Amino acid sequence: MDVKTLCLAVLFQGEATGYEIKKAFEEGPFAHFQRASFGSIYPALSKLLADGMAVAEAHEQDGRPDKKVYRLTQTGRAAFHRAIGQEPEHDQFRSDMLFLLYFARELPPDRVAALIDRYIESYSSQADHIDSCRTERLTSGAEIDPGRWLVSGFGVEVYRAAADYLIRNRGPLLSGLSKHSQAAE
Amino acid sequence: MDVKTLCLAVLFQGEATGYEIKKAFEEGPFAHFQRASFGSIYPALSKLLADGMAVAEAHEQDGRPDKKVYRLTQTGRAAFHRAIGQEPEHDQFRSDMLFLLYFARELPPDRVAALIDRYIESYSSQADHIDSCRTERLTSGAEIDPGRWLVSGFGVEVYRAAADYLIRNRGPLLSGLSKHSQAAE
DNA sequence: TAATGCATGTAATCGGTTACATGATTCA
DNA sequence: TGAATCATGTAACCGATTACATGCATTA
Numbered sequence: 081m082d083v084k085t086l087c088l089a090v091l092f093q094g095e096a097t098g099y100e101i102k103k104a105f106e107e108g109p110f111a112h113f114q115r116a117s118f119g120s121i122y123p124a125l126s127k128l129l130a131d132g133m134a135v136a137e138a139h140e141q142d143g144r145p146d147k148k149v150y151r152l153t154q155t156g157r158a159a160f161h162r163a164i165g166q167e168p169e170h171d172q173f174r175s176d177m178l179f180l181l182y183f184a185r186e187l188p189p190d191r192v193a194a195l196i197d198r199y200i201e202s203y204s205s206q207a208d209h210i211d212s213c214r215t216e217r218l219t220s221g222a223e224i225d226p227g228r229w230l231v232s233g234f235g236v237e238v239y240r241a242a243a244d245y246l247i248r249n250r251g252p253l254l255s256g257l258s259k260h261s262q263a264a265e
Numbered sequence: 266m267d268v269k270t271l272c273l274a275v276l277f278q279g280e281a282t283g284y285e286i287k288k289a290f291e292e293g294p295f296a297h298f299q300r301a302s303f304g305s306i307y308p309a310l311s312k313l314l315a316d317g318m319a320v321a322e323a324h325e326q327d328g329r330p331d332k333k334v335y336r337l338t339q340t341g342r343a344a345f346h347r348a349i350g351q352e353p354e355h356d357q358f359r360s361d362m363l364f365l366l367y368f369a370r371e372l373p374p375d376r377v378a379a380l381i382d383r384y385i386e387s388y389s390s391q392a393d394h395i396d397s398c399r400t401e402r403l404t405s406g407a408e409i410d411p412g413r414w415l416v417s418g419f420g421v422e423v424y425r426a427a428a429d430y431l432i433r434n435r436g437p438l439l440s441g442l443s444k445h446s447q448a449a450e
Numbered sequence: 451t452a453a454t455g456c457a458t459g460t461a462a463t464c465g466g467t468t469a470c471a472t473g474a475t476t477c478a
Numbered sequence: 479t480g481a482a483t484c485a486t487g488t489a490a491c492c493g494a495t496t497a498c499a500t501g502c503a504t505t506a
Contacts, residue, residue, distance in 0.1 A: 081364055082465070089368070099485055113363040120466050122487055144474060145486045164368055168361040168380075170387045176353040178298040178419060179266055183274070183349055184412030195353075202355045226441030227369030230434050234363060234427070241426035242419070249415050256411030267493070284457055305494050307459055329502060330458045 083120040084127060086110070088152070088160040091134060095151040098122050109228065112210055112235045125150055133159050181253075189257055193250070200246045207239035268305040269312060271295070273337070273345040276319060280336040283307050294413065297395055297420045310335055318344050366438075374442055378435070385431045392424035 081089075090101045090110070098121050105116045125148075128134040133156030139147040152160070177199050184192045214232050217224065266274075275286045275295070283306050290301045313319040318341030324332040337345070362384050369377045399417050402409065 081361055089364070092368075092371075097485075098487090099483095109367070110364075113358055113360040115357065115359065117467060118485095118487080119468070119489095123466095126487090141474095141485080144484065145472085147485070161371060164365055164371060165376075168365060170391075171358075171360045171362050171384065172300065173298055173356075173358055173420075173423060174300065175298040175356045176266055177356050178416045179271075179274070179295075180349055180353060181419075182294070182412050182416045183277075184415070185410060186277075186346060186349060191350075199356065206355075224441075225370060226438050227367050229441070230369070230438045231363045231367045233434065234430055235358075237430045238358060238423060238427050242423050245419055245422045249418065253411050253415045256409075256414070282457075283459090284455095302495060303457095303459080304461095304496070308494095311459095326457080326502095329456065330500085332457070 083116045084124045085163045086114055086116050087124045091150055091152045092160050095149050097147050097149055098125055112206060184257060196246055196250050200243050203239045203243035207236050210235040268301045269309045270348045271299055271301050272309045276335055276337045277345050280334050282332050282334055283310055297391060381431055381435050385428050388424045388428035392421050395420040
């Protein structure tokens with residue numbers, strides 16, 4: 081998804097500043113499946129203004145640059161609905177980890193072990209983080225949006241599955257590698 | 266991973282043409298976690314030649330352009346080892362599906378159902394495809410590389426987990442959506 | 451006869467990252 | 479005192495996609 085659509089999506093849920101939009105992709109609800117940088121968000125927001133898809137209100141602040149709060153117009157809301165109406169591509173789990181581990185044989189065994197541990201930790205903490213947001217929302221008593229619930233559940237499940245797989249296969253991989261190097265040498 | 270490194274990786278496993286490298290990302294062993302287009306592969310290959318990381322041998326063919334078979338040099342092999350020695354970033358499952366389903370409430374229920382079905386099918390067939398390659402390799406009697414084995418196993422497991430999750434949550438999502446729309450209207 | 455596979459490459463364009471520039475406040 | 483948070487923006491650069499250009503052989 082291009083950053084313009086991503087901004088449209090965040091603003092669709094309520095007014096926000098560029099800074100807050102960035103946070104939505106860092107800690108917020110989109111954090112585990114989309115990403116955007118300041119260098120793409122601010123230009124996208126300017127374009128949204130220029131295209132009449134959003135309006136901005138400046139809130140003065142002392143010492144800091146004026147806070148610019150963006151809000152979608154009807155045009156913007158329509159554009160968002162058009163965007164989510166498009167046929168999406170198939171999802172692919174583009175992974176540097178898999179790329180590296182594919183060549184495990186070419187790496188020192190302790191480096192392979194360290195890599196796996198790093199990714200177990202990384203996947204697990206992602207899953208835990210999403211899961212804690214879920215329990216939080218559940219206990220807050222607020223109404224639960226079925227779409228968001230499914231999306232966060234998916235995150236927990238898939239990242240958990242990834243971590244579990246690595247935990248189960250760490251040993252076999254390492255012993256497989258040492259057997260191979262013994263045979264080769 | 267940048268396409269230059271990706272080409273280095275394919276060529277590390279043996280000589281290949283640009284066309285064959287493309288196939289490695291379409292049906293080959295890298296298909297489920299990396300991607301590259303002709304428009305990036307051919308320039309990357311030229312750069313590899315220019316940098317002395319690969320040499321190319323032209324094989325004449327009738328009617329078609331000469332087939333150019335690339336092979337890594339020692340320099341190229343060293344560059345590849347340097348590349349896989351770098352610290353990678355954390356993996357993120359960037360997903361258009363999750364983005365769309367997050368806004369399920371904004372879509373017609375039948376469209377949501379169709380989307381989910383599409384992705385169940387897509388994830389399942391990815392998992393099946395990788396799995397069939399695994400059993401093929403297993404029954405071929407050839408030696409199994411532990412790294413590649415782990416990587417393909419990961420693909421099967423994670424795509425399967427994704428499909429399973431959607432199958433289990435399709436109904437609840439849809440009924441959640443209809444309840445909500447009844448309450449709102 | 452139309453589409454697909456084989457086979458290589460270029461060029462326009464696009465979208466995004468990274469780094470830079472600025473600067474007050476608060477927390478450790 | 480140094481780092482992090484809040485807050486906005488620009489510009490250089492890079493990498494990749496898309497479309498284009500060519501053209502034979504095979505398969506449906």
